[in-house]
Amino acid sequence: MSPTAVSARPGPPGGPAPSGPATPFGFPRRLDALHADVLREDAGGPPGRRVPSPDGLVLLAAADRDGSSPGRFGLACRPATPEELAVPAPAREAFGAGLLALHCDLVEHTVRHALDHLGARTSGGADLLSRQLVQAGLADAALVLLEERAGGPPAGRDALGRAHLRLVAAGRTLLRLLGASGFLADGPGGELHAAEIAVNVYAHPGSEG
Amino acid sequence: MSDTGGLAAPPAVTYPTAYAPPAAPLAGTDLDPPLRALDRHCRELSEGMREAGAAVDRDPDAIAGLLHLPAVGFQAQGSLPPEYRDTVAHPAEPVQASASSLGWAVTAERLAYGDAGVLLACPGPSLSGLAVEALADDTQRAAYYERVTSAPTWTFFGLTEPRKGSAAMELETSLAPGDGDGELVLDGEKRYVGTAARAQTGVVFCRRAPGPWGIEAVLLDTAQPGFKAELLPMVGLRGARISHIRLTGLRVRPEQVLGRHRPPSRRGLYGALHVLYRGRPGIAGMALGVTQAVCDYTAAQRPAMPAAARSRLDGVLDRAAALRRLVHTVAGEIDRGVVDVPRIGAVKSRAAALAEETTLLAAELLGPASLIEHPWLEKAYRDVRAFEYMEGTGAVHRLSVFHGLVKGGLLGGGQAPAGTGQPYVPTAGVSAGAGARGAR
Numbered sequence: 278m279s280p281t282a283v284s285a286r287p288g289p290p291g292g293p294a295p296s297g298p299a300t301p302f303g304f305p306r307r308l309d310a311l312h313a314d315v316l317r318e319d320a321g322g323p324p325g326r327r328v329p330s331p332d333g334l335v336l337l338a339a340a341d342r343d344g345s346s347p348g349r350f351g352l353a354c355r356p357a358t359p360e361e362l363a364v365p366a367p368a369r370e371a372f373g374a375g376l377l378a379l380h381c382d383l384v385e386h387t388v389r390h391a392l393d394h395l396g397a398r399t400s401g402g403a404d405l406l407s408r409q410l411v412q413a414g415l416a417d418a419a420l421v422l423l424e425e426r427a428g429g430p431p432a433g434r435d436a437l438g439r440a441h442l443r444l445v446a447a448g449r450t451l452l453r454l455l456g457a458s459g460f461l462a463d464g465p466g467g468e469l470h471a472a473e474i475a476v477n478v479y480a481h482p483g484s485e486g
Numbered sequence: 487m488s489d490t491g492g493l494a495a496p497p498a499v500t501y502p503t504a505y506a507p508p509a510a511p512l513a514g515t516d517l518d519p520p521l522r523a524l525d526r527h528c529r530e531l532s533e534g535m536r537e538a539g540a541a542v543d544r545d546p547d548a549i550a551g552l553l554h555l556p557a558v559g560f561q562a563q564g565s566l567p568p569e570y571r572d573t574v575a576h577p578a579e580p581v582q583a584s585a586s587s588l589g590w591a592v593t594a595e596r597l598a599y600g601d602a603g604v605l606l607a608c609p610g611p612s613l614s615g616l617a618v619e620a621l622a623d624d625t626q627r628a629a630y631y632e633r634v635t636s637a638p639t640w641t642f643f644g645l646t647e648p649r650k651g652s653a654a655m656e657l658e659t660s661l662a663p664g665d666g667d668g669e670l671v672l673d674g675e676k677r678y679v680g681t682a683a684r685a686q687t688g689v690v691f692c693r694r695a696p697g698p699w700g701i702e703a704v705l706l707d708t709a710q711p712g713f714k715a716e717l718l719p720m721v722g723l724r725g726a727r728i729s730h731i732r733l734t735g736l737r738v739r740p741e742q743v744l745g746r747h748r749p750p751s752r753r754g755l756y757g758a759l760h761v762l763y764r765g766r767p768g769i770a771g772m773a774l775g776v777t778q779a780v781c782d783y784t785a786a787q788r789p790a791m792p793a794a795a796r797s798r799l800d801g802v803l804d805r806a807a808a809l810r811r812l813v814h815t816v817a818g819e820i821d822r823g824v825v826d827v828p829r830i831g832a833v834k835s836r837a838a839a840l841a842e843e844t845t846l847l848a849a850e851l852l853g854p855a856s857l858i859e860h861p862w863l864e865k866a867y868r869d870v871r872a873f874e875y876m877e878g879t880g881a882v883h884r885l886s887v888f889h890g891l892v893k894g895g896l897l898g899g900g901q902a903p904a905g906t907g908q909p910y911v912p913t914a915g916v917s918a919g920a921g922a923r924g925a926r
Binding site for chain 2: 397445462
């Protein structure tokens with residue numbers, strides 16, 4: 278099996294600009310696409326396979342993402358099948374790198390959403406983007422993104438986990454700026470929570486050793 | 487594991503460890519005997535709240551089937567005037583002890599240790615009761631309490647708006663003259679309002695005239711034509727039933743305007759700030775309750791924790807003890823009529839931040855897939871993020887802390903450094919009567 282490599286840390290996504298308050302990023306769907314990309318070249322493998330976590334779990338998109346029924350936040354989790362446990366290390370590494378890129382893209386999407394959302398909110402006669410506290414928070418999140426994308430591929434699972442944790446922190450910074458709207462399950466809050474679950478399953482720093 | 491795993495709110499979630507909240511007073515507490523007795527009472531009442539919390543997280547309406555839990559009835563008793571309390575179902579001493587701001591902070595922490603979502607899902611006056619206590623005349627007050635005690639009654643406090651957030655000075659919901667007989671018409675929207683989609687009654691803040699004294703508070707019945715509320719899908723703390731309210735041509739009778747007997751400077755805006763300031767120690771208490779619960783859960787799940795990991799958890803507990811002391815201090819000050827806005831905001835925002843950091847730490851310490859293998863932790867991990875924005879976001883409180891620093895009193899006296907600009911003038915200096923959760 279020769280899995281398709283997924284670029285470790287791409288620049289801004291080339292597809293449609295993921296900005297605007299009503300534009301979902303679609304983390305669960307993109308996670309499934311990542312599974313498929315990584316395993317695409319293994320034509321002989323059984324259909325529906327996913328890449329397993331180091332602890333033998335599989336996280337995948339669920340049909341229902343309304344936050345109240347099975348598939349909460351658009352994700353489902355199950356034990357890996359024997360065929361999935363046989364997915365070779367290069368494919369798992371490609372998946373890990375792809376998940377980091379996906380996380381970066383989601384944080385960028387959230388930065389753009391925050392710019393739109395906070396630019397439309399006013400307080401004291403000025404939009405919230407004019408507030409230094411808000412500007413600093415957005416800048417901090419953007420700086421984390423710049424740094425993560427500038428780095429080379431993380432060396433080992435610990436480094437990968439640490440990179441994700443920095444992105445988790447950046448995402449939380451953005452959600453705090455969004456106030457209560459950052460807590461909506463059908464907005465960036467729900468998507469970032471799904472990403473944090475994926476990080477917890479696939480890229481926990483304690484997975485090494 | 488099912489195909490939906492721990493993310494999916496399965497039909498029945500069971501938590502793997504025995505529920506054992508600390509029996510001794512929590513670190514940082516220095517409570518008098520009645521409050522220590524309240525602390526013990528609430529510890530006992532919190533039994534069973536975790537299972538209830540799983541049900542409410544799955545379906546917030548499940549609270550209607552959980553009204554038999556002693557905690558559900560108890561939490562509201564202290565917010566009722568003595569003549570409206572249920573002295574048969576609840577012992578008088580802990581109820582009386584819970585009736586102060588400090589008593590509520592103690593109650594909120596212990597019950598949130600059980601489950602914060604259940605606590606916020608409960609029927610009762612909640613923040614709307616604080617507004618009624620602050621503003622209502624005797625007739626309004628009697629009608630309100632008779633209503634909320636005649637049957638389980640959910641209430642809401644409608645301040646936040648889609649475009650203006652919780653900036654009380656800038657709210658846009660309008661209260662305009664109607665056709666005649668002094669009737670008024672209410673139009674506008676409120677967003678991120680707890681319990682509104684289930685409530686029978688509640689308070690809406692609105693603008694009747696320009697300027698800070700043009701704000702009014704009106705007491706609504708949600709069955710009135712023109713009132714519509716829908717549940718918003720939130721990431722966590724789903725028991726709070728955060729809702730969006732639309733008010734369309736809702737007719738308001740003059741007697742529904744709270745504080746109509748008061749001068750404008752002691753009505754709407756006064757009431758909004760009065761409630762927000764007094765709500766914050768309770769939110770801080772809830773945040774500390776979940777923080778303590780997550781620490782205890784983590785330690786129980788990983789008894790052989792390496793020293794470095796244990797040290798990180800102990801660091802959280804150290805901060806929780808310090809914040810608990812601060813929460814009790816500011817709540818006690820409120821009970822004595824002193825409302826230190828920057829300090830109240832500071833402890834609320836720090837407690838909320840600590841709760842969030844604690845769940846992140848627990849997810850790390852409990853290892854890979856901890857958020858799948860520990861459904862209770864995954865729920866707490868989601869729930870605590872709500873404390874950040876409830877009763878004012880951390881950013882708002884940081885600015886308030888800065889103003890307190892400039893004013894010179896935040897750190898316990900001393901002069902503001904030279905060159906820091908104009909002296910800080912608080913946006914509202916609210917003094918309270920002493921000794922009651924909703925003191926007038």
